[in-house]
Amino acid sequence: xxxxxxxxxxxxxxxxxxxxxxxxxxxxxxxxxxxxxxxxxxxxxxxxxxxxxxxxxxxxxxxxxxxxxxxxxxxxxxxxxxxxxxxxxxxxxxxxxxxxxxxxxxxxxxxxxxxxxxxxxxxxxxxxxxxxxxxxxxxxxxxxxxxxxxxxxxxxxxxxxxxxxxxxxxxxxxxxxxxxxxxxxxxxxxxxxxxxxxxxxxxxxxxxxxxxxxxxxxxxxxxxxxxxxxxxxxxxxxxxxxxxxxxxxxxxxxxxxxxxxxxxxxxxxxxxxxxxxxxxxxxxxxxxxxxxxxxxxxxxxxxxxxxxxxxxxxxxxxxx
Amino acid sequence: xxxxxxxxxxxxxxxxxxxxxxxxxxxxxxxxxxxxxxxxxxxxxxxxxxxxxxxxxxxxxxxxxxxxxxxxxxxxxxxxxxxxxxxxxxxxxxxxxxxxxxxxxxxxxxxxxxxxxxxxxxxxxxxxxxxxxxxxxxxxxxxxxxxxxxxxxxxxxxxxxxxxxxxxxxxxxxxxxxxxxxxxxxxxxxxxxxxxxxxxxxxxxxxxxxxxxxxxxxxxxxxxxxxxxxxxxxxxxxxxxxxxxxxxxxxxxxxxxxxxxxxxxxxxxxxxxxxxxxxxxxxxxxxxxxxxxxxxxxxxxxxxxxxxxxxxxxxxxxxxxxxxxxxxxxx
Numbered sequence: 001x002x003x004x005x006x007x008x009x010x011x012x013x014x015x016x017x018x019x020x021x022x023x024x025x026x027x028x029x030x031x032x033x034x035x036x037x038x039x040x041x042x043x044x045x046x047x048x049x050x051x052x053x054x055x056x057x058x059x060x061x062x063x064x065x066x067x068x069x070x071x072x073x074x075x076x077x078x079x080x081x082x083x084x085x086x087x088x089x090x091x092x093x094x095x096x097x098x099x100x101x102x103x104x105x106x107x108x109x110x111x112x113x114x115x116x117x118x119x120x121x122x123x124x125x126x127x128x129x130x131x132x133x134x135x136x137x138x139x140x141x142x143x144x145x146x147x148x149x150x151x152x153x154x155x156x157x158x159x160x161x162x163x164x165x166x167x168x169x170x171x172x173x174x175x176x177x178x179x180x181x182x183x184x185x186x187x188x189x190x191x192x193x194x195x196x197x198x199x200x201x202x203x204x205x206x207x208x209x210x211x212x213x214x215x216x217x218x219x220x221x222x223x224x225x226x227x228x229x230x231x232x233x234x235x236x237x238x239x240x241x242x243x244x245x246x247x248x249x250x251x252x253x254x255x256x257x258x259x260x261x262x263x264x265x266x267x268x269x270x271x272x273x274x275x276x277x278x279x280x281x282x283x284x285x286x287x288x289x290x291x292x293x294x295x296x297x298x299x300x301x302x303x304x305x306x307x308x309x310x311x312x313x314x315x316x317x318x319x320x
Numbered sequence: 321x322x323x324x325x326x327x328x329x330x331x332x333x334x335x336x337x338x339x340x341x342x343x344x345x346x347x348x349x350x351x352x353x354x355x356x357x358x359x360x361x362x363x364x365x366x367x368x369x370x371x372x373x374x375x376x377x378x379x380x381x382x383x384x385x386x387x388x389x390x391x392x393x394x395x396x397x398x399x400x401x402x403x404x405x406x407x408x409x410x411x412x413x414x415x416x417x418x419x420x421x422x423x424x425x426x427x428x429x430x431x432x433x434x435x436x437x438x439x440x441x442x443x444x445x446x447x448x449x450x451x452x453x454x455x456x457x458x459x460x461x462x463x464x465x466x467x468x469x470x471x472x473x474x475x476x477x478x479x480x481x482x483x484x485x486x487x488x489x490x491x492x493x494x495x496x497x498x499x500x501x502x503x504x505x506x507x508x509x510x511x512x513x514x515x516x517x518x519x520x521x522x523x524x525x526x527x528x529x530x531x532x533x534x535x536x537x538x539x540x541x542x543x544x545x546x547x548x549x550x551x552x553x554x555x556x557x558x559x560x561x562x563x564x565x566x567x568x569x570x571x572x573x574x575x576x577x578x579x580x581x582x583x584x585x586x587x588x589x590x591x592x593x594x595x596x597x598x599x600x601x602x603x604x605x606x607x608x609x610x611x612x613x614x615x616x617x618x619x620x621x622x623x624x625x626x627x628x629x630x631x632x633x634x635x636x637x638x639x640x641x642x643x644x645x646x647x648x649x650x651x
Contacts, residue, residue: 174374178370178376179367180371264335266364268335268362269335269336270333270334
């Protein structure tokens with residue numbers, strides 16, 4: 001049997017570096033296509049950022065349009081946007097006149113990352129632990145408990161959990177703030193809301209994969225070698241079992257770290273999750289574009305991390 | 321930011337809060353009791369209610385109407401429903417022969433159970449209206465009100481039937497169309513109105529219109545019998561309400577009511593400098609409007625707020641303006 005440590009050693013070399021580099025080079029055209037499609041799609045939506053219930057004076061409207069380059073043909077606006085984007089300038093926000101889109105993300109993104117990052121870590125540790133436990137005690141009450149709770153956790157949407165948590169722990173018990181942002185106490189309920197469904201999903205994934213892994217040849221071989229069972233399970237079985245979790249984590253991490261509309265709205269958290277919806281509804285073109293760019297970057301980076309992790313975990317995967 | 325106001329802007333984080341700190345250079349700084357004010361935006365009114373109940377915010381400037389019953393039962397005096405500078409009324413096309421007689425219009429007005437509309441249809445977010453100008457305007461004093469404001473609805477229905485008979489309208493002979501723009505509450509209001517009119521022998525049909533074309537339709541002298549409209553005052557003055565029905569105001573005079581006496585009174589008021597004398601003239605104009613009834617006022621708008629017991633100095637007012645410089649917090 002080939003040890004996983006040796007496989008990793010052969011991969012950390014040039015092949016690995018070239019692979020990551022290639023992927024980054026591939027990300028640029030991907031991002032370009034995403035930006036292009038998003039740019040023209042949002043412009044197709046009827047209405048504009050300056051359409052209000054009470055129409056603006058035509059002269060003011062003209063001035064506004066000139067200030068934001070709306071008087072130029074669309075392709076020129078697109079080129080201007082691309083030029084600014086290349087310099088890291090996401091433009092001014094149309095609906096929040098006092099802020100540029102970069103300002104909004106500079107204050108909002110750390111909040112979302114903090115919240116999503118902690119929720120994700122907790123979900124990963126607890127979910128994998130519960131899933132493995134259930135798999136090892138398959139068809140016992142432990143297993144039924146985990147599977148039952150997980151199914152329950154997946155079916156209850158966050159827009160139900162969040163207000164219930166806020167009402168129970170915030171209003172009725174008074175243990176934690178019902179909403180807002182600032183201290184660690186403010187983070188407990190939103191993190192729990194974000195983590196719970198993820199724990200459920202990860203536990204189920206881990207359980208299924210672990211059961212399968214325990215029956216696989218390499219685990220049977222490890223057992224036959226007489227390795228202690230914690231090594232068999234912890235090193236050999238779990239390593240294979242974690243693969244589906246890792247591939248699930250890519251898009252999930254990107255989604256969690258870029259904020260949740262529901263959780264941010266219900267708990268009143270100043271993250272970036274709401275900007276996508278607020279921007280789209282307010283026809284805040286630059287804000288929508290900014291959100292698209294940020295989320296796309298996260299998705300690309302996390303997919304890359306997942307692929308690298310995959311090869312490390314499963315030596316059969318090669319960077320070709 | 322340079323300001324000579326009571327507070328200075330300290331911090332503004334979108335979706336989080338706007339923080340204002342007391343301005344030490346403010347001329348009356350000694351009497352400003354609250355040092356820091358946080359204005360927190362809430363997309364969801366229910367969230368504000370929860371944080372209010374948890375004692376994290378002292379006041380919510382808007383209410384979740386779906387939870388009105390709960391708030392009434394649990395928050396007591398902390399729930400404030402105050403008259404707002406707005407009126408919800410029914411324009412009647414006076415040019416139509418069947419509606420030309422003021423007695424007919426008055427009878428319709430009598431038969432409307434405004435308390436039912438306010439409490440049941442609008443869940444207490446509206447207040448029964450017996451005048452066109454909302455109460456609480458400083459330079460107006462007591463309103464001109466409808467004489468049957470205090471009468472029981474059953475007595476009013478009898479009086480309405482008598483009035484219709486006097487006007488030569490036999491029971492069941494009058495059919496009118498009730499038109500409203502899209503909106504759950506408007507629709508329910510019209511359905512309730514239709515029932516109320518049936519009680520005095522007037523048949524009615526309900527027609528719904530999309531919001532965008534609706535007001536234009538009324539402005540352009542559309543062929544309606546009775547519609548609904550609302551008016552929120554731009555500033556706290558009776559003229560800002562009464563001018564709507566001057567003969568020349570074709571943009572807002574949906575009933576197309578023309579009355580030389582009314583116009584004369586409005587002109588006279590415009591030329592009167594003495595504020596009390598002016599108020600008297602405007603009151604005369606309003607009385608005439610209510611007598612002729614080209615529009616039927618049914619509800620006043622209200623402003624709803626949650627105000628903590630600990631927050632002192634909050635005074636309800638028709639403009640719904642509340643300066644923190646006049647408030648204080650009890651520990």
